[in-house]
Amino acid sequence: MHPPSEASFTSRLRSAAVAARVGSWLGICFTIALITGLISHYAQNVVQPVPFPTSPSWGYRLTQGVHVVTGYASIPLLLVKLWTVYPKLLKRPPRGRRAFVVDGLERASIGVLVAGAIFLLASGVANAAQWYPWDFSFRTTHFALAWITIGALVVHIAVKLPIIRHALTHDIDDTTHDRPAATEPGPVSRRGLLGVAALAAAAVVVATVGNTVPAFRRISVFAVRDGEGPQGVPVNKSAAAAGVTGEMVGDAYRLEVVHGGRTVTLTRADLAGMSQRTERLPIACVEGWSATADWTGVRVRDLLDLVDAPQGRDVEVLSLQPSGPFRRTVLQGNFADDERTLVALALHGEPLSRDHGEPARLIAPNRPGVLQTKWLSRLEVA
Template structure:
């Protein structure tokens, strides 16, 4: 072995190659997992970037949780309103695929763990840098998966706000990921080709020298195919217990271990998923009563104050739109009814498309104020909704009035709206 020519003393414990006994470890096992992660993490990264763009962070400071992003926002674009299920799809894929990749990531890390202990610690400057890069890769992957998984369970133990941590962490991870792919993907793909060409079964003779292969392996207790089957089974189990929360009714009930899975809250037309309850947002019934609540609409021609009765006197329109949360859950289309945002804009002198700044009665919460772009305001399906599924909104769904915009992330569909300011932000 090449190793024995190196001028180092043989290591002890995990630093000795003999410590690692599993006959499963080898370039082929690692290559299969690596190629799955290459595809999976690429999808996670792209859908993550799309989710970031969906918030329109370059539109107004209130939408931007990462004002120092610099060139990392190079690709930002106006988030479209079509198809209306766009964010439901991209974010559902982002979170559900992320969950399903957990066992693949764990297996991949297991398969290469002996490399953590290789001696000498660095054979050259490049090798030393590569090991630092691997710390960013492994730390970054675990950081991204951990912050994401904790956030969807509302476990806010993170050392800061989720948005900047997950966003900047993703770029640190991606930097290391690209280097790893450039350096390793050709080898992994070559290994897979060899496997497909037939020499299935035991590791080929040219693999025996690979440092992943145990020099003194134990007797196998599971085949490579069996071990990959277990990893795939873990992915399927996570998928089967999570994917249902992107749907309603019986499908949602299959998401037995996932937040916003299981039965819908309450019963009747308003029995669909709630992101933040009125009680949690600090909304008091006294503020939303017919007498107390007034909607302030400001724009070019001044301010108009409207009661709910005034709004009901305006032309009402309907739109069937889903709610999709950054946490990965979503509802099917709900049937919303209310006043078009563009009609409200016209009321205060904006006949041309204008951005809008929306403020809620909500006292705390990151998105109690949010901005929508002119293309979102102009869409005829964008409503200040007063009804859902044929009934008045309940307090938890934003009574007396809430925003609903096609394809926008859930938190931009502000509930308990108190003020709309049209015009340049």
């Protein structure tokens, strides 16, 4: 039995006309995912030459929701694209040194593009499901591979631009760039295949967008969060998972506010005795899920005034959890000064549950959920 060759695939559906159109949709999805992913990456940076904005409060919720949804939509489009162009990978390399080198470089860029796309989508889905069968940092690796993949995509488009331009400006049934072996009609027309690809992408969007849009939660069967959780808000990391015990948040609990040589130590009762504010703010996570809630507590700015901290200064935020990559975070000055940024003591009018950060947690507008530190123990002005 001989291995398959390019001539083994005779369907007219495997054509440049279909590949160019599906590839265009895929390129749009990848571009949107790149832009929104860069926004999320920047929002998590400690150093921000241009401060990440605090308004609108739902901005990060929107961009991260779009990021995850476009990633999901890319999966069926990528599968159709790979199915369409697969025979080209079996084509014999051309003769002649120059043609051989050019063909080799083109295939190498395609290999990087395919491998990078598969890695980004597979690891993104795993991250959304909070399943990490690896030891590397998801954020830094995802960031680096995104640039490599986009670079390979740009090279691929540049090499194939004449064919892409011709395919997109001519009828979908045009055969100019068809392979010689592609002569047999498929089970559907080329337009039918494009319709199936578009429908599959739309179905994936509907099945996952409930993470961000509550109206879709009943039909978003593949959404990683159903919107439920303690006090009506989902939880990513429980107190038990973070190593936070009852003794740590009990009567011995203290919150330290530090600036220079000044330190103010506050009990839970001290915090409750200060002026309380209620803000309706979303909490949005990098996995794409989000929820809006009513948070009640003390303005961070009021706490910083207790130690005469000047405005515009960054604040190091420390959690009671013994370890973890987000045990220490930095609250940039514009967030610290925003009147909506709270050390929250209550959620929906009830004291915080332990899994939501009892006795006190940070909540700020337009801020990634991983930086909305729970189980606060210290605020130190830089």
